[in-house]
Amino acid sequence: MTAIEVSNLSKSYGDVQALRGVSFAVQEGELFGLIGPDGAGKTTLFRILTTLLLPSSGSATVESLDVVADYRRLRTLVGYMPGRFSLYPDLTVEENLQFFASLFGTTIREGYDLVAPVYSQIEPFRHRKAGKLSGGMKQKLALSCALIHKPRVLFLDEPTTGVDVVSRIEFWDMLQSLRQQGITILVSTPYMDEAQRCGRVALICDGRLLDIDTPEQIVLRTGQSTFEEAFIHLMSQQQ
Amino acid sequence: MKHTLPILIRKEVTQFRRNKVLPRIVVMMPLMLVLVLPLVTQMDVKNISVAFIDHDRSPLTLRMESHLAHSNYFRLCEPVGSFEEAEQMLDDGKVDLVVSIPEHFERHLTLGDPKPILLEANAVNATKGAQGMQYALQTIASAAMEKARGRGAAIGAEQLLTVENRYNPTGNYRHFMLPALMIVLLILVCCFLPLLNIMTEKEHGTIEQINVTPVGRLEFILAKLIPYWLLALVLLAVAMLLAWAVYGLLPAGAAALVFLAAFLFALCISGFAVTIANISDTMQQAIFVMFFFVMFFMLMSGLFTPIDSMPRWAQGITYAFPPRYVIDVFRSVYLKGTLFAELWFDFLMLTLLAVVFNLLATVTYKKQS
Numbered sequence: 001m002t003a004i005e006v007s008n009l010s011k012s013y014g015d016v017q018a019l020r021g022v023s024f025a026v027q028e029g030e031l032f033g034l035i036g037p038d039g040a041g042k043t044t045l046f047r048i049l050t051t052l053l054l055p056s057s058g059s060a061t062v063e064s065l066d067v068v069a070d071y072r073r074l075r076t077l078v079g080y081m082p083g084r085f086s087l088y089p090d091l092t093v094e095e096n097l098q099f100f101a102s103l104f105g106t107t108i109r110e111g112y113d114l115v116a117p118v119y120s121q122i123e124p125f126r127h128r129k130a131g132k133l134s135g136g137m138k139q140k141l142a143l144s145c146a147l148i149h150k151p152r153v154l155f156l157d158e159p160t161t162g163v164d165v166v167s168r169i170e171f172w173d174m175l176q177s178l179r180q181q182g183i184t185i186l187v188s189t190p191y192m193d194e195a196q197r198c199g200r201v202a203l204i205c206d207g208r209l210l211d212i213d214t215p216e217q218i219v220l221r222t223g224q225s226t227f228e229e230a231f232i233h234l235m236s237q238q239q
Numbered sequence: 240m241k242h243t244l245p246i247l248i249r250k251e252v253t254q255f256r257r258n259k260v261l262p263r264i265v266v267m268m269p270l271m272l273v274l275v276l277p278l279v280t281q282m283d284v285k286n287i288s289v290a291f292i293d294h295d296r297s298p299l300t301l302r303m304e305s306h307l308a309h310s311n312y313f314r315l316c317e318p319v320g321s322f323e324e325a326e327q328m329l330d331d332g333k334v335d336l337v338v339s340i341p342e343h344f345e346r347h348l349t350l351g352d353p354k355p356i357l358l359e360a361n362a363v364n365a366t367k368g369a370q371g372m373q374y375a376l377q378t379i380a381s382a383a384m385e386k387a388r389g390r391g392a393a394i395g396a397e398q399l400l401t402v403e404n405r406y407n408p409t410g411n412y413r414h415f416m417l418p419a420l421m422i423v424l425l426i427l428v429c430c431f432l433p434l435l436n437i438m439t440e441k442e443h444g445t446i447e448q449i450n451v452t453p454v455g456r457l458e459f460i461l462a463k464l465i466p467y468w469l470l471a472l473v474l475l476a477v478a479m480l481l482a483w484a485v486y487g488l489l490p491a492g493a494a495a496l497v498f499l500a501a502f503l504f505a506l507c508i509s510g511f512a513v514t515i516a517n518i519s520d521t522m523q524q525a526i527f528v529m530f531f532f533v534m535f536f537m538l539m540s541g542l543f544t545p546i547d548s549m550p551r552w553a554q555g556i557t558y559a560f561p562p563r564y565v566i567d568v569f570r571s572v573y574l575k576g577t578l579f580a581e582l583w584f585d586f587l588m589l590t591l592l593a594v595v596f597n598l599l600a601t602v603t604y605k606k607q608s
Contacts, residue, residue, distance in 0.1 A: 050451050072453065080451045086444030090257050091250070102246045103452045145448075 003028040003184035009058035011044050018044040020207040031179045033198030034188040041207040042188040046157045050080040079151035083158040085138045089131025096130050104149035111148040119144040136167035156187040172197045192228040210234045247462030269474050273481040276420050277413040284370040288314045290325040290334040297345035303382040312374045336360045336371050417482050418569035419542050428471040429505040430512045437516035438525045464509045471505050491576030500568040503589035507561040510596030517603035536562045561592045
């Protein structure tokens with residue numbers, strides 16, 4: 001079944017065209033990567049899919065719900081982790097998680113199974129203010145908060161930007177285990193090496209999709225030796 | 240999803256209590272308001288320094304000098320020899336008022352051909368200058384009257400006129416200012432605190448994290464405002480009790496009217512604060528815009544200067560300012576014991592403005608853009 005369906009989506013801010021007719025589909029249970037440089041339109045796409053932004057034209061559905069018309073019902077089904085840390089720095093780790101759990105009418109206990117692999121790593125610091133956590137720990141807390149209500153689809157906007165190499169590897173391991181639990185994950189990253197850890201990827205540049213396939217197929221098709229070279233090859237073709 | 244309102248409110252309260260500065264300032268506010276502000280917003284001019292030049296040195300002029308010296312309003316400075324010296328002191332700002340008595344003043348007065356006394360005041364501060372002049376005239380005149388009465392020829396001013404300050408029997412400026420100053424509490428708590436709160440959520444990005452949850456916009460905003468409404472009313476009650484304890488000032492009318500007006504006013508200005516927050520992108524911008532409006536709210540509401548003495552067009556503008564109505568209710572109820580029936584216009588306008596400001600807040604709020 002299709003979890004995310006995007007068809008001919010465009011968004012412009014005044015004169016700036018952030019998305020130019022983007023279409024793709026993500027299957028249920030997929031770990032789908034959105035790979036592209038800064039300013040490619042990744043965040044705009046995420047904000048439309050999480051009902052924070054209205055598209056200029058085109059349409060999108062998540063779990064068969066329209067992102068514009070059914071935004072209310074959709075909000076109970078998705079988890080969103082924005083690129084910038086957006087939790088309450090003056091509340092503790094536990095208070096933040098508790099707060100977001102209760103907004104969805106659930107508790108930490110009920111959602112614990114799902115967040116345990118992530119949350120257990122920061123649980124020893126649960127009485128620490130979120131603002132006083134290290135970068136990697138903030139990332140884990142944000143992921144816990146996005147997961148606590150057991151969303152069907154998880155949107156992660158550049159979750160590893162500014163995180164150290166070890167934490168990045170750990171983070172991707174956690175995503176793999178979440179995918180195994182049947183959650184559909186759409187994740188964006190500017191790092192090419194992370195693309196290989198996705199099931200399928202969409203390459204995005206300048207508001208357009210360059211290619212959609214498994215990382216291996218993309219490398220094969222372009223006749224390059226690494227994914228990074230494949231991406232640069234596709235980008236130069238575009239221009 | 241109505242069950243989320245208590246959760247949101249509890250979060251606001253936790254954050255407020257955990258703040259290192261806000262709770263302390265909130266405790267300080269009613270104390271400062273009642274104990275300090277009424278003393279410093281006094282329009283009564285005191286401590287006017289006077290240079291008294293006496294070229295006569297007659298019993299009458301000595302009496303005048305002693306009257307000036309014993310008045311609360313004046314501080315007589317060291318004896319000055321010449322008028323030029325006194326004018327120099329006026330230029331240097333060392334004295335506010337110069338009183339110069341010509342030679343043989345008393346003799347000429349007795350002969351029925353008085354020579355005028357010269358009064359010069361520094362009128363840079365117009366109120367101080369005019370009032371100082373007024374007091375000096377009164378003091379000098381009363382000295383002259385006494386002298387005349389001593390001879391059994393004339394009558395004192397107090398026998399000619401009866402002065403009565405209605406509703407504020409002692410003419411106490413504090414009693415006039417205190418009820419009106421209480422709106423400062425309401426403005427700080429219901430205008431600035433919700434504004435800062437919403438802008439903080441915007442700048443931290445937490446408002447977006449809330450926006451992807453099923454929480455409705457009304458609940459989110461209500462959860463921000465309800466705690467501040469309650470806080471404002473509690474602080475108002477504390478300030479009213481303090482005013483009673485310290486100055487013995489109690490509302491002559493129903494305290495319920497004060498609270499009703501305060502609540503309507505809180506609705507108005509918190510709606511206004513949400514509107515400003517909605518249209519602002521940064522904290523800096525929001526605070527600047529709010530200060531701009533609050534400045535006019537304070538100065539054009541009759542708090543310090545009567546609305547009746549403003550130009551017509553300015554009076555027209557004040558009709559859109561909620562403080563105007565709440566100050567009128569506070570002062571009328573406190574000093575005159577006015578009834579609801581006579582204040583209906585104030586309450587009507589407060590209700591109307593509350594609806595307008597909150598409609599604006601709703602219209603400007605966008606969960607999706």
